Every structure is written in C-alpha cells, then in structure tokens.
Amino acid sequence: MATTYEPIATTTLGSAAASYTFSSIPSTYTDLVLVTTAGNSNGSNTDIRMQFNGTTTGYSDTILRGNGTAATSIRETSQTSVMAGWTDTTLISNTIVSIQNYSNATTYKTTLSRTNNVPTSYVGAVVGLWQNTAAITSLTVLSSLGNFIIGSTFTLYGIKAA
Amino acid sequence: MLNNIAAIMGGGAAAVGDYESIQTYNLTTATASVTFSSIPATYSHLQIRALGRTDRAVSMSGLGMRFNGDTATNYSDHNVTGDGATATAGADVSASYIFLARYPGASATASMFGVGVIDILDYANTNKYKTTRNLSGTDLNGSGQVHLQSGNWRSTSAITSIQLYPDISGNLVQYSSFALYGIK
Numbered sequence: 401m402a403t404t405y406e407p408i409a410t411t412t413l414g415s416a417a418a419s420y421t422f423s424s425i426p427s428t429y430t431d432l433v434l435v436t437t438a439g440n441s442n443g444s445n446t447d448i449r450m451q452f453n454g455t456t457t458g459y460s461d462t463i464l465r466g467n468g469t470a471a472t473s474i475r476e477t478s479q480t481s482v483m484a485g486w487t488d489t490t491l492i493s494n495t496i497v498s499i500q501n502y503s504n505a506t507t508y509k510t511t512l513s514r515t516n517n518v519p520t521s522y523v524g525a526v527v528g529l530w531q532n533t534a535a536i537t538s539l540t541v542l543s544s545l546g547n548f549i550i551g552s553t554f555t556l557y558g559i560k561a562a
Numbered sequence: 563m564l565n566n567i568a569a570i571m572g573g574g575a576a577a578v579g580d581y582e583s584i585q586t587y588n589l590t591t592a593t594a595s596v597t598f599s600s601i602p603a604t605y606s607h608l609q610i611r612a613l614g615r616t617d618r619a620v621s622m623s624g625l626g627m628r629f630n631g632d633t634a635t636n637y638s639d640h641n642v643t644g645d646g647a648t649a650t651a652g653a654d655v656s657a658s659y660i661f662l663a664r665y666p667g668a669s670a671t672a673s674m675f676g677v678g679v680i681d682i683l684d685y686a687n688t689n690k691y692k693t694t695r696n697l698s699g700t701d702l703n704g705s706g707q708v709h710l711q712s713g714n715w716r717s718t719s720a721i722t723s724i725q726l727y728p729d730i731s732g733n734l735v736q737y738s739s740f741a742l743y744g745i746k
Contacts, residue, residue: 527699
C-alpha cells in the first residue's frame with residue numbers, strides 16, 4: 401500500500417535566514433502539513449508567517465492565544481502574509497500547520513495552526529485565509545522581524561486521501 | 563533563496579500502513595450529510611480532515627457529528643473559541659450531537675470554506691466512553707472563528723459509523739471534502 405502521510409522535504413538552517421521556501425510542491429497530495437521548530441533573532445512572540453506562490457496579497461487570519469495569564473483573540477485582514485504562530489529567541493517554539501485541499505483550483509485556501517511557544521510567549525491556534533483559488537505550488541515561511549536562527553527546522557508533509 | 567523539494571530517504575517516514583486513508587467524500591452536489599460507515603476496528607485512532615461550507619442563508623453555520631446513528635442526548639463538548647475580538651469558553655451538556663465548528667454559510671463570500679482536524683481516540687475500545695479532539699476554524703477576512711474543542715460520546719460501543727451534517731438546517735455544498743484516516 402502506498403504511503404498516505406509522507407515527508408516531502410525538510411531543512412535545518414545552517415545560517416540565519418529571514419525566510420525559507422518550499423518550491424515545486426507536487427499536486428499529488430490532498431493536504432499539506434508544515435511542522436516547524438524555530439527561533440528568531442528579534443525577541444519573544446515574534447510571528448512566524450507564510451506566503452503562498454510568492455504572493456503578497458489576499459491574506460487574513462483569526463487568532464486565539466493564551467500567555468499564561470489571559471486568553472485573547474485578535475484578527476488581521478488584508479495582510480501580505482498569513483499568521484502561523486510565534487517563535488522565541490531559542491529553539492523552543494513549534495508550530496504545526498494544516499493546509500487542506502491545497503491543490504484545489506476552485507476554493508480559497510484555509511490554513512489551521514497549533515503553535516506552542518514557552519516559557520514567556522504564547523500558546524495558540526490560528527485559522528488563516530488566502531483569498532486565491534490557485535493551487536499552492538510554493539510555500540514560504542517568514543519571520544516577521546529579524547531572522548530565523550541557526551538550527552531552526554522546517555518540514556513539509558503530504559497527506560493523500562483515498 | 564528558493565529550495566527545491568527533495569525526497570526524504572530513510573528514517574522519518576512513517577511505515578506503510580501506520581496512517582491509512584479509509585474513505586473520502588468529495589462532494590459534487592449539495593448533500594444533507596456524509597456518513598462514514600462500516601469503519602473497521604483494526605486501527606487505534608481515527609482522524610477526520612474536513613473542508614466544508616453549507617448553503618444555509620447565514621455567514622457561518624454549525625457542523626455536528628454523531629456516532630453509530632445515535633440521536634439520543636449522549637453527547638457533550640467543551641470549547642475555547644476566538645472570534646477575533648474575544649476568547650470565550652463554552653459547553654454543551656447532554657446534547658444530541660457533538661458540535662464541531664462553524665463553517666461558512668451561503669452569505670459568506672464565495673469560495674470560502676472552513677476547515678477542521680478531528681481526532682477520535684480509542685474509537686474501537688469497548689471499555690470506555692469515546693473522546694474526540696477537534697481544531698477547526700473559518701476566516702472570512704473580517705469575521706470568523708478558531709475553535710479548540712473536546713467532545714465525548716457516553717457509549718462503550720465501538721464506533722462503526724460517523725455522520726457529519728449541518729446542525730441547524732441546510733446542506734453541505736459542492737467542493738466540501740471529508741476524509742477519514744485510520745492510525746495504528
């Protein structure tokens with residue numbers, strides 16, 4: 401039986417970088433899952449964000465987060481990228497993003513993230529929207545400020561439905 | 563710098579059969595509900611990956627889940643929800659279904675769909691009630707919700723069927739997709 405949930409590509413940064421791009425994503429899967437363990441050079445609660453197909457328009461998101469004291473929710477509209485989660489200055493933050501039906505050329509693309517970031521930062525969940533019906537062929541992971549630090553890892557998985 | 567996709571060789575890939583696709587619905591027309599039936603008992607857990615929208619004349623409409631055709635008040639759920647302004651907590655007790663999420667309705671901009679990942683743990687265990695875990699959300703570029711939720715079905719029966727449906731009225735629309743996976 402063919403593998404249903406398989407790794408497509410992974411990288412561990414050997415030098416600091418503001419972003420990383422998975423390109424030439426095959427359309428043969430049903431869903432994509434992005435798993436990150438990353439840190440940044442800027443400070444706690446720095447956004448980790450995504451862009452698709454090099455596009456810088458059409459993004460929005462709804463965020464639920466807790467900081468150990470309170471739970472809050474915020475919204476972003478008309479952004480140049482979509483929120484995935486947060487990172488801290490060490491490699492202690494991880495984020496898992498699901499992108500269902502990423503190659504469907506009829507629907508806009510909706511992302512779903514769980515993000516964990518301790519000890520001084522947020523835990524949260526994010527739903528994001530890219531108002532574009534194009535199939536996703538590239539995915540860029542961005543640090544909103546500063547760079548991802550050495551040792552940050554980004555892995556892309558494909559899930560194939562029957 | 564762009565980096566090309568490279569296949570991963572060796573360790574890191576799941577063994578064949580650990581995470582298997584059982585059944586998928588890709589709706590080509592409006593449908594009142596979808597039911598995964600005759601679910602084999604050979605897995606440890608189940609996962610549903612959902613993409614949905616309804617034709618109810620509202621901006622967002624709820625999605626419900628039932629097991630084995632049980633329509634009695636044997637379900638409950640708790641949630642933490644963010645609506646872009648406020649984080650709230652809610653619960654349903656002695657309900658006739660598990661409330662999963664709010665998906666876009668007919669009043670939402672076309673082509674917008676909600677998504678969810680629903681885990682059903684130890685679904686075939688006949689010694690315990692069934693617990694579900696759900697992360698779902700809808701963003702409509704100015705409104706929407708993200709939803710962390712846990713559900714419970716007070717039955718020790720093994721789950722052999724799962725029904726998903728709009729909880730108030732209406733249908734699931736074309737291009738909605740629901741995929742069931744088994745995890746060993």
